[in-house]
Structures are given as structure tokens and as C-alpha cells.
Amino acid sequence: MADPSALKFRIEGMDCGSCAAKIETAMRRLPGVSEVEVSVTAASMAIAVDEDRTSRETIRSKVNALGFRALDGGEGHGRDGHAHDHGHDHGGPDDRPWWRTPKGVNAIVSGALLALAWGVSLAEPHWAAWPYAAAALVALAPVVRRAAAGALNGTPFSIETLMAVAALGAIAIGEAPEAAVVVFLFAVGELLEGVAASRARAGVKALVALMPNSARRIRGEAIETVPASDLVAGDLVLVRPGDRAPSDGVVQDGVSDMNEAPITGESRPVPKAPGATVYAGSVNGDGELRVAITKAASDNTIARIVAMVEEAQATKAPTARFIERFSRWYTPAAMVLALLVIVLPPLLADGDWRTWIYRGLAVLLVACPCALVISTPAAIASALAGGARRGLLIKGGAALETLGHVTAVAFDKTGTLTEGRPRVVDVVAIDGGEDEALAKAAAVERGSSHPLGAAILDAAQARGLAVPNAFGGSAAPGKGVTARLMSGFVTVGSPRQAAEKGLLSASAAERVATLESEGKTVVAVSEGERLIGLVAMQDTLRPDAAAALARLKALGLRAIMLTGDNARAAAAIAGELGVEHRAELLPDAKLAAIAELGRDGPVAMVGDGVNDAPALAAASVGVAMGGGTDVALETADAALLSNRVSGVADLVTLSRATLSNIHVNVALALGLKAVFLAATLVGWAPLWMAILADTGATVLVTANALRLLRFDPA
Ligand SMILES: Nc1ncnc2c1ncn2[C@@H]1O[C@H](COP(=O)(O)OP(=O)(O)OP(=O)(O)O)[C@@H](O)[C@H]1O
Numbered sequence: 220m221a222d223p224s225a226l227k228f229r230i231e232g233m234d235c236g237s238c239a240a241k242i243e244t245a246m247r248r249l250p251g252v253s254e255v256e257v258s259v260t261a262a263s264m265a266i267a268v269d270e271d272r273t274s275r276e277t278i279r280s281k282v283n284a285l286g287f288r289a290l291d292g293g294e295g296h297g298r299d300g301h302a303h304d305h306g307h308d309h310g311g312p313d314d315r316p317w318w319r320t321p322k323g324v325n326a327i328v329s330g331a332l333l334a335l336a337w338g339v340s341l342a343e344p345h346w347a348a349w350p351y352a353a354a355a356l357v358a359l360a361p362v363v364r365r366a367a368a369g370a371l372n373g374t375p376f377s378i379e380t381l382m383a384v385a386a387l388g389a390i391a392i393g394e395a396p397e398a399a400v401v402v403f404l405f406a407v408g409e410l411l412e413g414v415a416a417s418r419a420r421a422g423v424k425a426l427v428a429l430m431p432n433s434a435r436r437i438r439g440e441a442i443e444t445v446p447a448s449d450l451v452a453g454d455l456v457l458v459r460p461g462d463r464a465p466s467d468g469v470v471q472d473g474v475s476d477m478n479e480a481p482i483t484g485e486s487r488p489v490p491k492a493p494g495a496t497v498y499a500g501s502v503n504g505d506g507e508l509r510v511a512i513t514k515a516a517s518d519n520t521i522a523r524i525v526a527m528v529e530e531a532q533a534t535k536a537p538t539a540r541f542i543e544r545f546s547r548w549y550t551p552a553a554m555v556l557a558l559l560v561i562v563l564p565p566l567l568a569d570g571d572w573r574t575w576i577y578r579g580l581a582v583l584l585v586a587c588p589c590a591l592v593i594s595t596p597a598a599i600a601s602a603l604a605g606g607a608r609r610g611l612l613i614k615g616g617a618a619l620e621t622l623g624h625v626t627a628v629a630f631d632k633t634g635t636l637t638e639g640r641p642r643v644v645d646v647v648a649i650d651g652g653e654d655e656a657l658a659k660a661a662a663v664e665r666g667s668s669h670p671l672g673a674a675i676l677d678a679a680q681a682r683g684l685a686v687p688n689a690f691g692g693s694a695a696p697g698k699g700v701t702a703r704l705m706s707g708f709v710t711v712g713s714p715r716q717a718a719e720k721g722l723l724s725a726s727a728a729e730r731v732a733t734l735e736s737e738g739k740t741v742v743a744v745s746e747g748e749r750l751i752g753l754v755a756m757q758d759t760l761r762p763d764a765a766a767a768l769a770r771l772k773a774l775g776l777r778a779i780m781l782t783g784d785n786a787r788a789a790a791a792i793a794g795e796l797g798v799e800h801r802a803e804l805l806p807d808a809k810l811a812a813i814a815e816l817g818r819d820g821p822v823a824m825v826g827d828g829v830n831d832a833p834a835l836a837a838a839s840v841g842v843a844m845g846g847g848t849d850v851a852l853e854t855a856d857a858a859l860l861s862n863r864v865s866g867v868a869d870l871v872t873l874s875r876a877t878l879s880n881i882h883v884n885v886a887l888a889l890g891l892k893a894v895f896l897a898a899t900l901v902g903w904a905p906l907w908m909a910i911l912a913d914t915g916a917t918v919l920v921t922a923n924a925l926r927l928l929r930f931d932p933a
């Protein structure tokens with residue numbers, strides 16, 4: 220037996236969650252299918268299937284039989300497949316004008332038939348019932364076909380079944396005009412639902428629309444205009460003032476400012492000089508730039524962001540799963556209720572059969588779960604897309620829900636609350652010269668990826684020191700690094716480590732204390748058993764850190780800084796920021812601190828995603844900060860593409876707004892149903908109003924969810 224492979228399809232024509240459930244049920248009944256996930260909001264299906272037992276063709280035709288359209292969405296989860304899709308999306312079948320979609324045609328045909336029947340009934344009042352019945356039956360045909368297909372594939376209780384039974388029942392009891400109106404309104408409602416759902420989907424794609432179609436490629440002396448999709452890594456392009464960068468690249472020549480809002484959501488221009496990274500879609504300011512392309516169009520940061528958001532939209536949030544399970548018994552229960560409404564009053568209370576059949580049919584119409592089922596995914600899809608537009612990347616509904624519930628936010632210090640680029644500010648010679656201490660420290664740090672190491676190397680270079688060779692370097696996380704030099708073993712590490720080894724004299728310890736209380740990070744440089752010097756470094760706080768922490772507190776959250784740095788420097792920095800803190804934490808202690816915070820409720824951990832991946836993973840939700848670096852995007856549950864601490868508050872605000880949007884949606888859906896159910900039972904709501912209760916609620920709920928696309932967290 221061949222390995223089951225994951226296939227991806229694009230599914231057109233879904234407008235509510237019960238549609239997704241119907242497809243999933245049908246797919247699970249096919250031989251060789253082990254897993255299916257259908258997402259209405261992403262209009263996609265991922266299916267793990269043994270292709271020897273069920274072919275792609277069979278899958279496609281099954282989906283089509285249910286009244287949808289399955290298009291090949293490329294294999295697996297490859298990024299190339301995704302990005303490739305986008306390039307060709309414009310003018311694709313989903314972008315047809317509404318009157319040319321199957322749902323549009325349905326609505327127009329049933330409207331025209333209804334008008335025709337009305338005309339006939341005016342001319343020939345005695346005949347009125349027949350044209351209406353004919354109109355209703357013709358317009359009902361596609362609905363019945365879908366109901367039958369659903370029933371044959373494991374979903375006997377679908378919205379189409381409810382509709383078909385109600386309309387046929389109405390014709391049978393002589394309410395043909397009402398039946399025709401109901402079928403027409405159903406068609407209109409489905410059309411509107413489809414329009415609303417595709418607007419939610421278009422939210423992220425708008426980002427890709429910002430990509431320029433053409434580029435000015437430099438070939439020797441000549442400059443030629445080529446399609447942006449033809450660019451390959453290594454090409455050189457000219458980006459003139461006002462142009463959008465056609466692809467990711469590195470500035471070779473020229474100085475300018477670029478607006479990176481499409482990628483980071485940050486509209487303040489970012490200065491660019493040779494060596495700077497340029498993102499596809501960002502807008503050039505006043506200078507002319509020559510940019511060496513580093514990525515093909517399909518690999519651009521923005522294409523990857525869009526692919527991630529779409530993947531996130533395709534995964535279901537816990538609430539959505541719960542509601543889907545709920546709706547599986549909701550529809551049959553509604554049918555039982557309708558049956559009771561029809562039979563009980565006439566049998567027990569001498570009610571009139573015709574009246575109660577009519578009311579029972581109305582109950583059927585009220586009972587469609589569409590609005591309820593779409594309430595959560597529509598809100599989450601809009602929020603994910605709206606967030607991406609502001610540089611807030613959230614990797615799924617589950618992370619979004621957790622962010623809305625967090626009670627505490629823990630911050631890593633270096634690279635998160637600070638810029639992460641410490642500079643050497645003091646070198647103190649203890650035994651030997653300043654330059655000797657710095658050069659030896661630099662030798663040990665050469666292989667290190669720690670920001671402190673980079674600072675020491677920079678300082679040694681700035682002083683023009685000859686850095687000796689080092690061998691067999693090894694790092695103790697949270698403590699320091701050691702390597703062997705020609706002169707002996709040299710260790711660069713925290714003064715605490717040096718003190719524990721008894722290398723710190725009283726006067727040296729005093730020096731350390733003074734430097735640290737100025738907010739500096741001090742490392743001790745020792746050779747063998749001898750302390751040779753101290754190096755003090757200072758990092759700059761991110762300009763918006765203090766304001767962002769204040770915003771989090773105003774949101775009622777506990778904010779706390781976790782750092783491996785020394786207690787005095789940490790206290791000085793925390794004091795400046797006005798934030799609670801824990802210092803001198805070894806990596807394990809950071810995890811323990813997060814676990815402890817987690818006892819009071821979900822906790823978010825914000826880090827730069829580079830050396831704090833375990834801490835990000837240990838938190839209920841990990842937030843990476845770090846403009847578009849791969850590591851940050853891959854490791855965390857959410858990422859801030861702009862390097863602004865206030866992005867964390869934006870994330871929380873957006874998530875909370877999403878949760879309350881969902882609550883409003885659920886209340887709206889259930890509330891409208893309850894009101895109309897009551898009105899139906901006492902005979903106040905005619906059939907056509909009952910159908911409006913469902914489609915109207917679906918449209919309202921979707922429209923409400925779409926507001927999150929334009930959400931402004933500030
Ligand atoms: N490569 C290194 N060179 C010198 N000292 C180091 C090195 N790595 C760790 N240390 C010492 O260990 C301490 C803690 O390091 P750790 O990496 O845990 O914290 P950090 O990343 O600098 O700060 P934060 O926890 O706020 O991000 C540092 O302050 C320093 O004294």
C-alpha cells in the first residue's frame with residue numbers, strides 16, 4: 220500500500236461551516252482517506268489519502284456532486300505552491316462577477332420566475348397557485364440535488380434538506396406563493412453569504428496586490444523592464460524614487476528611505492544604505508537605489524507571510540471546533556422539534572393541522588445553523604488578515620484565542636525590551652593592559668552568537684587590536700564562554716561565575732557593582748586562575764518600551780522582565796521601564812518562572828526568537844519579535860514584524876476584540892433564532908421571515924466579523 224499523501228484543493232462555493240462539515244463527512248467515507256480538514260474561510264481542503272484507493276479525480280467529482288467546485292491547490296504544504304497560486308489569482312474563477320457565479324444565476328432565475336408568477340397571478344387570479352408552484356419547484360431543483368447528494372454522502376440533515384422539506388411542504392399545504400418567495404430569499408441569502416465570505420478571504424490577498432508587476436533590471440549598461448516574477452536571486456534592479464521594490468534584496472548602491480508598511484505595518488520610513496535589506500512591496504522614498512535581488516518572487520517575505528496567514532486561517536480554533544460539534548446534532552434536533560410542533564398541538568390540543576404544519580415548516584427554516592457555525596471562523600479569519608496588515612502575524616485561531624485570555628506577559632530583556640545591540644562602554648584592566656583584556660575576550664567570543672560577544676568583537680576591531688587565535692571554544696548558556704589561547708585558557712563570563720571560582724577580589728567586585736548599578740552588563744575576563752579585566756556593555760532601550768509596558772498594565776495584564784543579566788543592571792533597567800523583573804536567571808530558571816506565572820492563567824512570552832526558543836515554547840503563547848527573520852517566523856505562535864514593543868499590546872487588543880466579536884456573533888445568531896422561533900410558534904412569523912432569520916443572521920454575523928479587517932488597535 221502506498222503512503223497516504225496530503226493533497227490540497229481549493230474549494231469554491233462554500234459559504235458556511237455546515238458546508239465544510241458536509242464535505243468532510245463525505246470525504247471520510249471514501250476509501251483510503253485518513254484525514255480531512257476543510258476550511259470555509261480559507262476556501263481550502265487538505266486531505267490525507269492513499270491515492271491508489273481513491274484518486275484525485277474521484278475526490279474532485281465527489282466534491283462537485285455536493286454542489287461545490289474543487290480545484291487543484293497544489294500538493295502538500297509547499298510554499299512554492301502557495302505563492303504560485305497568488306501570482307495567478309487575479310482574474311481566477313473566484314473573481315467572477317456575482318451574476319455569473321452559480322449562486323448568482325440561481326438567485327436571478329428564481330427571482331425572474333417569481334416575478335413571472337406574480338404577473339400571471341395578476342392576469343389570471345384563479346390560476347395563481349400553479350405558476351407559483353412551478354416557480355418554486357424550478358428554483359428548488361438545484362437545492363434538492365444538493366440535499367440528495369449530501370444525504371447519499373453521509374449528511375442527511377443539511378440546510379438544503381431543511382429548505383427542500385419546508386418548500387415542498389408549503390406547496391403541499393397550498394402555500395405555493397410563500398414557497399416561491401422562500402426559495403428566492405434562500406438563493407439571495409446564499410449569494411450574500413458567498414460575497415461576505417470572499418471578502419474575508421480577500422483580506423490577506425490585498426497584501427500581495429501591493430507587489431509591483433514589473434521591475435527595472437540592470438544588465439551591464441542597459442536597463443530593461445521585465446516582469447517581477449522573472450527575477451532570480453543575483454539579479455540587479457534599479458528602484459527609482461516612488462517605486463515599490465519588486466522582490467526581496469540587499470541595497471548595493473544608493474541611499475534612501477523606504478516605507479515598509481505592507482510588511483511590518485509600520486509606516487515610519489526606514490533609512491536604507493548599502494548593505495540594508497529591502498522587502499518586496501515596500502515603497503522607495505527620495506533616493507535611487509540599486510538592489511541585488513536575493514529571493515525569487517515566490518519566496519519573498521510578503522509571499523511567505525500571506526502563505527502563513529492562509530495556513531493559519533485554515534486551522535480551526537477550539538471554539539470553532541466546539542460549535543461544529545454542536546451543530547452536528549443541532550440540525551437533526553431542530554427537525555425533531557419541527558415534527559413535534561406539527562403533530563403535538565393537533566393531537567393533544569385539538570389544533571388545526573394546516574396551521575401547525577405551517578408553523579412546523581417555519582421552525583425548520585429558523586433552524587439552519589449557518590450563522591452560528593460561521594460566527595467564529597469568520598471573525599478569526601478577518602482578525603488574522605487584519606493583524607497581518609499591521610505587522611501582527613498570528614499563526615492560527617488557537618493562538619489568537621489564547622492571546623485574548625492571557626493574564627501575564629513575560630519579556631526577555633536583550634533584543635526585546637532593548638535593541639539587542641550592546642556596545643562596550645568601559646574596559647577595566649585588572650592584571651595586564653586594557654587592550655590585552657579586550658583582545659583576549661574577543662578571541663574567545665569569535666565563534667559566539669551572543670550579542671555580548673558581537674559587542675566585544677566590534678570594540679576590539681574599533682581599537683584596531685590584533686585578535687589572537689583561539690581553539691576549542693565552548694559556551695555555557697547563561698554563564699559565559701571559554702576557549703584555549705596560546706597563552707592559556709581564557710573565560711569570558713558573568714562576574715558571578717568568576718566570584719564563585721574565587722577570582723574576584725574585593726576591589727574588583729566593587730568595580731563590578733558600580734558599573735552594574737549604572738545599568739551596564741559586566742563580563743569578567745579571566746585567564747587560568749587570574750582575573751585580567753572587566754568589560755562593561757550597555758544596550759539601548761527600545762524607544763517605545765516604557766509606553767508599551769504601560770499600555771499592557773492599562774489592559775490589566777501583569778508584565779514582567781526575565782533576564783539572565785546581573786541583578787543590579789536589571790533593576791536599573793526595570794526601574795527606568797517601570798516593570799516587574801527577575802534577574803540572573805539561568806535558562807532553566809526562565810522556564811520555571813514562566814511555568815510559575817502560568818499558574819495564574821495563560822502567559823505570553825515575548826522574545827527575539829533566537830536564543831530563547833525554549834522559553835517561547837514553554838509559554839501558553841510565544842511571541843517573537845524580530846522583523847521578518849526566518850527563525851522568528853517559524854518558532855513562535857505569533858510574531859511582530861515591526862520591532863515595536865507596543866505590538867504586544869496591539870496583539871492582545873486585537874485578540875480581545877476578536878473574542879468579543881465572536882461573543883457578539885454567537886449571541887446574535889442564537890438570539891435571532893430564539894426570537895424567530897418564538898414568533899413562529901405563536902404564528903407571528905410567516906415562512907419568508909423565518910428564512911430571513913437565518914440568512915439575515917449569517918450576513919449580519921459575517922459583516923460584523925469583517926470589521927476586524929480594519930481593526931485599529933491604538
Ligand atoms: N557569550 C558570552 N560572553 C560573555 N558573557 C556571557 C556570554 N553568554 C552569557 N554570558 C554571561 O551570562 C549572562 C546571562 O546570559 P544570558 O544569555 O542568559 O542573558 P542575556 O541573553 O544576555 O539577557 P536576557 O536574558 O535579558 O536576554 C550574561 O549577562 C553574561 O554575563
Ligand SMILES: [Zn+2]
Nearest residue numbers: 234235378589
Ligand atoms: Zn449555508
